[in-house]
Amino acid sequence: MKKLLLASTALVLSAGVAAADVSLSGDGWMGVQRDISNNFNLISRARVTFTLSGETDTGLGFGGSFRADNAGPAARGQGGSVYIEGEFGKLSMGDVDSAAQATMFNTPHIGVLENNQDSRITALGSTATAALYEYSIDGFGVALGVGQLTTGDQEVSIGASYTFDGFGVAVGYEYMENSPDHILVSGQATFEGVTATGFFGRLDGDDQFGLAVEAGFDEIGVQARAKRDFDGNDHLGLGVTYDLGGGATMGASANRVTGLGTTADVGVAFSF
Template structure:
């Protein structure tokens, strides 16, 4: 994502101080969406502020937040920037990293979601994100720890300590040709085991995710294929959520400069929905 540097000054008085940076990036989209009954206009714009720096000893630190999240990024115990200052923050992240790994506080995905992830979706709006099987996740300010060594990556996450704890752990082995990941989540009400993998065969990339939720009678699974041809990528997916299954087909064409023409069709088991539009990255 192309970034525009806003400031690269401070900490110049002492040798060894690294310059702090504040950068802004953005994304936007516009197009048409068919919701199963009507066709409507659709558009959205988001601006993200990213801050980074480095200590004398070489530790990296930083934070990131979207402009539309600014209010909840400073939430306190009362949800409005109270005296406890961000203990129920549900937007933005703050991190510190080094040889020990990376520790992030804020609006994190669970460890399983970070390393196992989801198969590819279609459409410029996501069309309901039916390709995603879902994760238990966590609420309030959460902590996410990540560590990588060679082809192995580890992650551990926890929700706010004074709530009904939601914890997750995951491990992933990844090479240029394939990857496999295993994740576990547990909260006060449920638990889930997720297994994911991907493999690249020439121009085609195949992804698969299986999710076994303790409270669900059936195991959910999803499969996708992305096929790249020069500036065009064609994507197809199938997802079985247990009670309902569906599939999607879509394509994107890289227009250059951060813009792309994107469209898709999804049958979610209830309706057939579609969209077509232009996505933009700044």
Template sequence: MASAQGVSLSGDGRMGLIYDGDDIRFTSRARVTFTLSGETDSGLAFGGSFRADNASNAASGSAGNVFISGDFGRLAMGDVDGAALAAVGDLYSVGLTTLGDAHEMNYIGRLLGDTINDEDDGVAQFSGVSIPSLFPRALYSYSIDGFSFYASVSNPVTVRVNNATAFNTQTGLATSNGDSLGTITEFGVGASYSIDGFTGALGYERARANPASVTGLDSITFGHLAASAEYSMDGISVKAIVGRAMNDLKEIIEDEDGSKTQYGLGVSGTFDATTVTAFGRRDFAKDRYLGLGASYDLGGGASIKGGVVHVSPNVGSSETRADFGLAFTF
């Protein structure tokens, strides 16, 4: 009955072992996803999806998403990717658990909280603040004849002090816990084109922290330009990604002995029921990641998966993580 009314259920699960660099432990989970769909009298499609474990956040727009689509394209809101990420993407993941998402590139939405909130490595005038979720984000996309265009904007959020002592020490301003410092808004554009197995993509994203309501604080702009090239043929895919930090983000990274350029290369090959994936990347902090994984399709939605990731940080000792087990889709 639920399916007939535009609500369907699906799920995923896993069971296995994970090595976190120190200990071997079990990893297990089961999740249910609700997928909603409908159509207006004029032919517009609409719907959404969210996981059962994220139901409360989906109700506020910080998890899951809803959309409407037609000849004009597709507009989605909620926990959706920014335009640069939607166009350029990440490298191929490895392992049963994706091993800390080591295949993911640095995008502003992922960097923003770490860049500003870290009192040692972040922006001095913004250290000791709290940044709420940028969701719900809005993402518009349009595709025609192999060409896709993306545009996104985040929910404008208020930056508030959450550590008055740290903030006052670094700025000399008389602020209190909970004081508003202004707003942050993130926006982006991206495009991709696919032809004969080749896909090229370009994305630009920017976030502006505007503390205009507080005397003595300057606005800060985080810019990021990313590009990718991917080629697939006979079950083998190769993808390269490069990103360049811009504006104040570049200066922050270079001040911390980082690099204004990040890059990565990934390879994936499928041979009968076996898929092998590998990647290598270096992020803005000059941390290096190498990953290798494989999966074997057992049929019926079950597969055997395993992977190894080696992390070599610019500062500190390197570590190796690994996992192995069974993955299920329902």
């Protein structure tokens, strides 16, 4: 009887595993960083991501993803996300972007170690747990986002984008109760391996705007970006990468912010 029970249990477990679609991926990096205080630091990290997916009998897709280091928050809806999608669009919940973030064209990272200093597009974003609805057809996309319903400061965002023949434009609006509204416009153009991205945002009478260019030449990538933030600080970043193949990429970058200083790094990033 025990042997029969064990065999039956093994059969059920193996059938469940066969029916599930769970995959693992990972990323990591290692390198040397010069921080804003002119100190040189060794930096490294390794992360694993779980990606889950499935399909109902009627053809609806569903799934989710979370990083292993965010497993606890993901179980509470505050890390990672889950979704269901079909011809009606895609509905996601969890630690999701605002609708403006989901539709905008963002400026690139420079190098491989995410040298940022808030030098990319700044958005209000959303707090977890939030909901994001997305729908796209023939190059046109729309999105609607709402924050957690029980929080004191309600969040609502909308976004729309349109892409055609290597060009794209997007507009987004973010509302957060007891905070200024944020309007964001972005655009992107790609031609023969060169991509240019520009953006403009207005928040409570203050503006942010910027421009970035990235290009690829075989294994070599080059990135440049400039930004004026809401406080009037100027950001300038330059980066270069070299694809080693097999998921490994070398890179170096430097990013300067007026009034704050310059950060720089060199290292290798990995994708698994």
